[in-house]
Amino acid sequence: MTLGMLAILLAEGGGSGPFSVNPGLIIWTWIVFLVFLFFFRKTFWVTIVSRAEEREKTIAGQLAEAERLNAEAKALLAEQQKASAEAKSAAQSLLAEARAAAEKERAHGVEKGRLEQEALLDRARRDIAAERDKALVELRREAVELALGAASKVIGQRLDAESDRKIVLDYLAKAGGNH
């Protein structure tokens, strides 16, 4: 049986046996398939696959959008962080500046106060000294007047006022030099 089949196979090898290739059939296959493919593509492909493609497009779009948003958010975050850091450093420098200014102001105020106080004290001292001197001079003159008055009374004559005074003053100066 097998041998018989083989014999038939071999006998029909060039004709219509299973292993023969009919070139006409190759051309027919191409024609039929290409026509089939054309109609398949034109008519059904879009309908069957459109939704899947749409979905894919939507998902791809969403992914791209998400990526874009993510990148944007990251950029914004970085910007924000930069701005925050900048603000922080600015605030810190401002604070330091203010502190320094305050310190300076305080020192300046203290110094000024001290100077003023000193000036005041000085003036007061000077005033006091002047007043004292004045009082002293007054007192002296009073004393001289009194002494002269008393002396003239004692001597009973009017002394030459100017020369007498000079004597007294000299005396007083001598006496003042002692204390």
Add this chain to the structure above:
Amino acid sequence: MMQEAQHGASEGVNIGEIVLHHTSDGYAIDFEPFGTIEWHKWPDIHIGGLTLNLTPTKHVVFMIFAAALVLVAMWYTKRSLIKQRAHQRAPTGFAGFIEQLVLWIREDLAIANIGKNGPKYAPFLVALFFFILAMNLLGLVPWGATATGNLAVTAALALMVFLVVEIGGFMAMGAKGYLGTIFPHVEGVKGIGGVALTLFMAPIELLSKFTKPFALAVRLFGNMVAGHFVILSLIGIILLFGSWIIGGPTAIVLAAIMLLETLVAALQAYVFVLLASTFIGLMQEAHH
């Protein structure tokens, strides 16, 4: 008595004749016992040394029938899908099945193997799958014939895949990249050794370009023809012995084989398309 019966039955039964009659191409379609449609062979055409006969054969008729069948199924699918989508319903039934099948081939075969150019090749691959599937299945219906059981048909399909692979590769990689698939650059070997190795590899690479479609053609053809040989031989055994004792169990085996062949018909269509998409994908990448 049984020997006599056997002898008597075998007189008229020639299994080899049955097998070849049903698998070989011809210019007639049998509808026994309802008759036979026969037609005349057209005259040969001579182009150079090639003799060409463009008479549509039995396999051509079944091929066109398969294509028409797929188109009708697709038309029905399209109509159902549009109706189902208009009602905001999920695809169900036959249309839903076809939709899933199409999307599966598109995503898991075309896009998975070819990559970003996958959607471009998807219509070709899906059409190829349904075309082959329909041709394969037509061989399993009564009076049917398998066009894919003809080496010319599978060779034509494989040649087409070959052209798609090579032209697609050329388009994707450019002339330089394409030449790299014939004259491969061998990593890590420099100078004269590298050149020699490249030249040595060229015939192998060229050969591999042609063995791929050859394997495609022979695999599909072999599977279809072998399946039909088995089925027809079993039918032949039933006819040969003409007895219930042998015919009964044989018929059960035959039914099982028929089921197996249905699976094989789908499987071989899948394998053909899977390999086609793999070959296309391999050529799409610059690094061969």
